[in-house]
Amino acid sequence: MTSDVSLFVNPSAGRGRGARAAGPAADHLRRAGFGVRSVVGADAADALRRARAAVEAGTSALVAVGGDGMVSLALQAVAGTDTPLGVVAAGTGNDFARAAGLPLRDPAAAGRVVAEALKEGRIRELDLGRTGDRWFGTVLASGFDSRVNDRGNRMRWPTGRLRYDVAVLAELAALRPIPYRIALDDAPEREIEATLIAVGNGPSYGGGMRICADAEMDDGLFDVCVVGPCSRTTLLRVFPRVYRGTHPSHPVVTVHRAARVRLAAPGVTGYADGERIGPLPLEARTVPAAVRLLV
Numbered sequence: 001m002t003s004d005v006s007l008f009v010n011p012s013a014g015r016g017r018g019a020r021a022a023g024p025a026a027d028h029l030r031r032a033g034f035g036v037r038s039v040v041g042a043d044a045a046d047a048l049r050r051a052r053a054a055v056e057a058g059t060s061a062l063v064a065v066g067g068d069g070m071v072s073l074a075l076q077a078v079a080g081t082d083t084p085l086g087v088v089a090a091g092t093g094n095d096f097a098r099a100a101g102l103p104l105r106d107p108a109a110a111g112r113v114v115a116e117a118l119k120e121g122r123i124r125e126l127d128l129g130r131t132g133d134r135w136f137g138t139v140l141a142s143g144f145d146s147r148v149n150d151r152g153n154r155m156r157w158p159t160g161r162l163r164y165d166v167a168v169l170a171e172l173a174a175l176r177p178i179p180y181r182i183a184l185d186d187a188p189e190r191e192i193e194a195t196l197i198a199v200g201n202g203p204s205y206g207g208g209m210r211i212c213a214d215a216e217m218d219d220g221l222f223d224v225c226v227v228g229p230c231s232r233t234t235l236l237r238v239f240p241r242v243y244r245g246t247h248p249s250h251p252v253v254t255v256h257r258a259a260r261v262r263l264a265a266p267g268v269t270g271y272a273d274g275e276r277i278g279p280l281p282l283e284a285r286t287v288p289a290a291v292r293l294l295v
Helices: 017-031 044-056 068-078 095-100 107-120 144-154 161-173 232-243
Strands: 004-009 035-039 061-066 085-089 123-131 134-136 139-143 178-184 190-194 196-200 222-227 253-258 260-264 269-272 275-279 282-294
Touching (some): 004 017, 004 044, 004 068, 017 061, 017 085, 017 107, 035 044, 044 061, 044 068, 061 068, 061 107, 068 095, 068 134, 085 095, 107 282, 123 269, 134 282, 139 282, 144 161, 144 196, 144 269, 161 232, 178 196, 196 260
Parallel strands (some): 004 061
Antiparallel strands (some): 123 134, 139 196, 139 269, 178 190, 196 222, 222 253, 260 282, 269 275
């Protein structure tokens, strides 16, 4: 282990906030006596290769500077290792940092947390979800929400947030119940119809949508939120409640807890930490204490 800290930077996160956030965070680390090296890749695959190389070389910490996509990429490098993870949340959603109680869009404060945590040995061991060889920290989404992502990713116009608003309207127009097969832990597989199923290691996705509102990141279990078949009107009534985390009280919503979840459904893609994982069927399992977070 060296005294160097690796800043894992996404320059484009939050319309450039990632690049701007790196400076104040690095300043705090240097004042605390740490050497700082930046890890920036030409693309996601190159960035991950460089991050893994830094971990293998014995960096004191890998500090993700950016949004949830950058944190997710960092998790692929540090999960299951002794290298601690720092987070300077400078993206749009920041759901991982929000769930962990870390500063949001305040790079100086986030840099101070990382520096002090390294000095004082403040580590919080958190669970991660794993599906195939992919780790995730917040939510694995499938169904209506993932179809909105699919449609939004295919669209070239409009741009920005409006693209996803248009995708939501298009998916609402096409709303139909999805036939799922679901199995929780060792229970028999069941066939159900649902609008969406979200598997939460953490409580929120999409920038504070508390889809798995009571999920805790260190209890060894997922919270599995199932939104059953519903009309467009019902979905429009239920979905705003997701921001407050009060939707589980609606009769169309059920929540389960499990350490392993298997999902299958035709024509449905899974997204974890906002990143595309691939088509169902997928199996997700919790891995306790998989990452050492600087807090």
